[in-house]
Amino acid sequence: MSSFKIALIQLAAGAQKAANLTKARTKVLEAARNGANLIVLPECFNSPYGTQHFANYAEEFHTTVAGGSSESTQALSKMAQDAQVYLIGGSIPERSREGALFNTCTVWDPQGTLVAVHRKIHLFDVNFPGKMVFKESSVLEAGREMTEFATPWGKVGLGICYDMRFPELAMVAARRGCIAMVYPGAFNTTTGPLHWELLVRARAVDNQIFVAACSPARDPEAGYQAWGHSMVVDPYARVIANMEEGEGMVYADVDLKLIEEVRKAVPVYEQRRFDVYPDVAR
Numbered sequence: 001m002s003s004f005k006i007a008l009i010q011l012a013a014g015a016q017k018a019a020n021l022t023k024a025r026t027k028v029l030e031a032a033r034n035g036a037n038l039i040v041l042p043e044c045f046n047s048p049y050g051t052q053h054f055a056n057y058a059e060e061f062h063t064t065v066a067g068g069s070s071e072s073t074q075a076l077s078k079m080a081q082d083a084q085v086y087l088i089g090g091s092i093p094e095r096s097r098e099g100a101l102f103n104t105c106t107v108w109d110p111q112g113t114l115v116a117v118h119r120k121i122h123l124f125d126v127n128f129p130g131k132m133v134f135k136e137s138s139v140l141e142a143g144r145e146m147t148e149f150a151t152p153w154g155k156v157g158l159g160i161c162y163d164m165r166f167p168e169l170a171m172v173a174a175r176r177g178c179i180a181m182v183y184p185g186a187f188n189t190t191t192g193p194l195h196w197e198l199l200v201r202a203r204a205v206d207n208q209i210f211v212a213a214c215s216p217a218r219d220p221e222a223g224y225q226a227w228g229h230s231m232v233v234d235p236y237a238r239v240i241a242n243m244e245e246g247e248g249m250v251y252a253d254v255d256l257k258l259i260e261e262v263r264k265a266v267p268v269y270e271q272r273r274f275d276v277y278p279d280v281a282r
């Protein structure tokens with residue numbers, strides 16, 4: 001199968017978890033009716049985003065239980081099954097059995113089975129004096145593993161938001177054969193205009209793969225002002241679908257022939273000089 005349709009759902013999450021889950025379900029079913037095969041929700045789609053919120057919204061779930069074992073994972077499993085799609089469930093605050101908190105993405109197949117779990121590896125600790133300070137590591141633990149999952153179209157790699165800033169993750173995933181990287185991500189009105197599109201396109205051009213980044217919508221009342229601008233970029237680093245900051249959805253046809261085409265035209269995969277920079281060799 002050489003193409004599929006991806007949908008990014010840009011939602012604003014409010015304080016009510018149940019309402020956030022209902023809204024996500026409505027949009028996932030709508031995207032599926034419109035022909036999407038792989039649907040992506042944003043980072044922290046079931047809760048507001050912020051260090052003060054993670055513990056209140058965190059859920060413990062078992063990664064081996066088909067159908068999900070917590071409120072949000074059960075809802076995600078059912079969404080995927082009812083919509084008959086692959087569903088990348090943005091991220092949710094997770095509490096491990098030992099009590100540690102993680103920012104975690106779950107992925108569901110069309111049978112509603114959990115096929116991947118990615119815990120955000122690089123925590124968002126930044127300091128823009130006078131503008132914004134954020135320290136996810138004050139409450140969250142960092143994930144320790146790269147994550148990819150199989151689809152009928154090829155392997156897809158996962159990262160969450162700040163993970164996008166680390167080219168190594170996408171580079172290794174692409175070298176392992178991933179056709180796309182997907183990042184649920186909540187940049188903000190300080191870092192978004194500076195780096196969001198630049199990073200999405202950079203990960204695509206470096207690796208000659210598709211890259212999709214799915215943001216929460218901006219809620220003017222929220223403590224954290226999400227950047228929005230969810231987008232899909234092709235292996236030439238062309239933006240093939242994008243939106244502004246409000247709630248909505250974008251679709252893109254992912255034509256896998258483009259990967260082969262760009263790799264023939266610009267064969268960097270065969271031209272790398274690991275003899276010159278052995279530090280980054282396989």
Ligand SMILES: NC(=O)CC(=O)C(=O)O
Nearest residue numbers: 124161162186187188191
């Ligand atoms: N919220 C994040 O994890 C990352 C972010 O906003 C940024 O890198 O900028």
